[in-house]
Amino acid sequence: MAKGIWVFAEQRNEEIKKVTYELLSAGRKAADALGEELCAVLMGKGVSGLAGKLGEYGADKVFVLDADVLENYTTDAYTNVLADLAREHQPTAILLVCSVSGRDLAAQVAQRLGTGLMTDCTDMTMEDGQLVFTRPIYAGKAFVKAACPEVRPVMATIRPNVLAADAPQAGRGAETVAVSAGAGDVRQAIKDIIKQISTRPELTEADIIVSGGRGMKGPENFAVLEELADVLGAAVGASRAAVDAGWKPHSFQVGQTGKTVSPVLYIACGVSGAIQHLAGMSSSKCIVAINKDPEANIFKVADYGIVGDLFDVVPLLKEELEKLLA
Amino acid sequence: MKIVVLMKQVFDTEAKITIDGSGKINKQGVSLIMNPYDEYAVELGLRIKEKLKGDVTVVSVGGPEVQDALRQCLAMGADKAILVDPGTDDIDEFTTATILAKAVGSLEYDIILGGFKAIDDGSVQVCGRVAEILGIPVVNVVTQAEVEDGKAVATCDIDGGSAVIEVNLPAVLTAQKGGIEPRYPSMKGIMQAKKKPMQKIGLVDIGLDAAQIAPKVKTLSFFMPAAREAGKIVPGEPAEAVCELARLLREEAKAI
């Protein structure tokens, strides 16, 4: 008998990611509706101390897998551990973060458990007693609602910033279950890890994104956007036109062939608004467009627009926001 | 080196998506392309072949229309194409992976490549599932790979950076845009493509029946996102407009 809503607690550098709390809050509601417990699965090295936090955000139970082999994510080690644990406890659902590792892990575990997986979900609801997931297709040009009616566990990865995190309840405890699961044969040997040195948040997790397009005219001009981004604590993104021109690496690309983002605020500078770009960012809560072409498509989706030369407007906006946020 | 590439045909990135009368995604008149990330996989496969000799077989699941994309792979330089028609639209990632794994399982392979994601459903799981079914390791989101006999050293994206990962072959690698640009089919390649084998098979041919590929995920409904209303153009000279914008962002949108 399947039991329990599980949340894979994503942490990095011994810090729980905010999106984990978003998942716990949504998982809490699902667990209450089903009358089941909410469990967090915490994996890594030296992570035991983080379990308490997960309780404050709603977990009833925390499985802690603290081991040297789990220090860095590898597909095999994490898959072996999580799949074994799931086989033992037979949860109803496993929710993971739609991050690079979350997606990787979810696919392997889902296949090993012979179950369905819905990825990059933007909503999770309870309909007729089953969990229903909403996920974008064609990078958000359309959405699909889907469920996994017959097989357990239901698995899903959920995008950051789409579910609300409830306030933590200080002192709310969770039962901590230390598990010593074997990681088995790990076939991926990590030879090197290159951490991206950036003081800015990652695109997919950022609350605010400042993005540049063809109107940037050259790679050197992105400095203007970076200054604005730093005032706002924002990530910097780019359109496909800017990436194809070689001004920014592909990791900066927002759109159907890049990253799909849902920040609170998206500031598009010199971005024309090609359909493939819009697909990647139109689920942003608030969109600002700065473009000198009043006919630019981007104005059709923008909440606020300024028609003008971005090289005039952006530095002024930076100054203004600096004052406002000081 | 026996190289297999898993390829998917998808809607063009410029395609407008609509929902038809029966509540499904409208496929009429939509132009189809090879999944852009699969182009990187084909390119990687061709480069491995050029370095180590061998051949590249491209495998896809879908209807007869997928032959266009397969022909493009052949024109780029792949040697052989296999198209498995599942005979049904009711498929999920489990279905596709099961079919692909079964089709690939009957071939010789040293390395299996695919795009790290398909731009249509963006589910990022089929190649990983294939690896799991075949019992071989997977390395996802690879931007560069050095392949030698028996092993691959791949640079891949990870959360917050990149990693260099070594795996023994056979293995599945999924390609992300990065170090290599896919080639365009050459005119000669286009002419040669028609002479290369394109095998069209069904589920029976690979020993599967409908029950074995029954999807795990059930689609309940499709819907379009609420249309965003064009908002307001903040008027005035830049200095003035910026001032007003900052105020609106704080007081009206509460975004900062």
Next chain:
Amino acid sequence: MFFNLTEEQELLKKTVRDFAEKEITPKAAEMDEKEEYDWSLWNKMADMGLCGIPYPDDYEGAGMDNISYAIAVEELSRVCASSGVIISAHTSLCAWPIYHFGTEEQKQKYLVPLTNGEKIGAMGLTEPAAGTDAGATKTTAVLDGDEYVLNGTKIFITNAFYADTYVVIAVTDKSLEHKGISAFIVEKGTPGFTFGKKEHKLGIRASATYELVFENCRIPKENLLGQEGMGFKLIMMTLDGGRIGIAAQALGIAQGAFEAALEYSKIREQFGEPISANQGIQWMLADMATRIDASRLLIYRAAWLKDNNMPYSKEAAMAKVYASEAAMWVTTKAVQIFGGYGYTREYPVERMMRDAKITEIYEGTSEVQRMVIAANILK
């Protein structure tokens, strides 16, 4: 009768379109502005096999038909008319006469490097007093021992300066008039062969147009193309084929302008609705689409006749006059649909309208095409 493209033609169309949009579109406006072609694009086109599309594999061509060639020129011209004419002049005006009239030695030495794109080709026909009227050619070629000595000036030569191989028309025997004209292969760098001024043009500004100057330029007699006196026939036959290329260029320009205008008409709003809701705009769009389709069918038919070794002189002239005039008309309407923006360099239709004009002029003006058509229907 079938109107669908073959699988190969479909894939070629898609491939060249992808290439053009990704590699050429981002550079087209700047190349026009600077009046300079980015020749790194040539190398990419050579890698893809776009420099010898309708020639057999034996000569390192792609072994495709002339419909495929027309499709490729259309797709290049759809984003950049200069790229279209560079390939067209190279393929139709230089490679073709060598392929058709050349000896096996000449083909190995000159055609193969052209079709594989190692070398760029051009043709020297026009002179201050002789254009399509090749009989009025003044440039002379006099046999002196084992060499011909060339003297004269050619003008308006597409690809000149950058091209390596030139097919040059000269008079070998003035007394024989048309029958005293011959064709020669001249390599860049031959002593006595220099370039005059570069033309600054209204359109196709990224395509180089120079004068060729021959002053006692000595070339080996083996470089005579065909026999002495065959030059006029060679020119007439070459221009028939060239017209298919230029018609395809015109078609591409029109197609590009039409797509831009169509898209714009759907997003540009006036009086609270997109301008495409106006019947005035709709009729323009309908006529644009119709003329473009008619051009395409005329071009494919001429190419098909050529592929099937049937007479196509009249049909090529019809395709060229119709497609070029359609391109001028369509691009003018496209600018109109864009209104004030269309007149600026912010949008590509301004460039397309300038580019379209030349297609009514070179490789035989519209008037000459009508002469050819009339001569054919009255004979």
